[in-house]
Amino acid sequence: MNAKWTKLIDDMKTGSVVALSKIITRVENREPGWMEAMKQIYPDTGDAKLIGITGSPGAGKSTLTNKIGGLLVDRGFKIGIIAVDPSSPFSGGAILGDRIRMTDVSDLESVFVRSMATRGTLGGLNQSARDVAKIMDAFGKDYIIIETVGVGQDEVEVVKTADIVIVVCVPGQGDSIQAIKAGIMEIADIFVVNKADREDAEQLVMDIESMLELDAALGKSKPPVIKTVATKGEGILDLVDKILDLMTSFGSKPGWEEERIRVELIGLVEKELLDRIKKNWNKNGRLDKAVRQVLDQEKDPYSIVQQVISPLISLLPED
Ligand SMILES: Nc1nc2c(ncn2[C@@H]2O[C@H](COP(=O)(O)OP(=O)(O)OP(=O)(O)O)[C@@H](O)[C@H]2O)c(=O)[nH]1
């Protein structure tokens, strides 16, 4: 590993936030030596707990994150925040917005906030977020909160491996329940009905509860539903207590750690291969050539793909 990485890692270990920041950027950008660096960092990971917060755009996730972070800091914990911004054009400027709304906590010494843009990266976003969480973990964060919008598979994947997943719903959004049904319901450990200062909040709580009753009838444990007004800090104490409560009782969720490692291994391989293919396939015009061969009907796409991935296939045969 080159001297620059070594110095950065040493500095991070002595608490340098600048070094932490630089390491995250370099790993995110897959700069040469990143994997060696992660190998060095890995033994220091494993202590931080991950809290995933997801929900529809504008549900109040950042405001909640801010308040939860603040309370955890009050209790003496060190906090990392990862805000994964949607690339949708409607949320342009979300990074700046988050920064502004998160100033409460991000000003505090024990909080480190990192925004990640999805930048239309195909896959790999989950892995990038996981890498960032690992680095924050090694830095000594006790809790890492990951905020993602609960639309799109990729965003949901990000929070799936968190220790606690909070799904945020808001009243008066007809699509709220729909969104939950569309795939994030199963991953929720806690439901938050935010903007409970709006009318219909009670109705939404009842809707969620009755939906959960159906699940409970199937023998699943029923996640708590908590009302909050994030802007005023109402209900946050309750929420943080619940998070810490569940965190303790989840300590022994059977098979959880294995599943997380499995997801991580697949995520790493997926991102690594995809990155390499995108970066290198066209070296010396190889991809261009393949395109021409298909165009000229010299070869079919399947034969080309088979040829490209055959070295890997021989390592991982199908049967
Ligand atoms: N009335 C009311 N407004 C709230 C509450 N919580 C958040 N808001 C407001 O809702 C807006 C969106 O809040 P954010 O915290 O940015 O929501 P978000 O889910 O992070 O949004 P995106 O990251 O853009 O998806 C802001 O104007 C907040 O001030 C609440 O409990 N009640």
Ligand SMILES: [Mg+2]
């Ligand atoms: Mg936000």
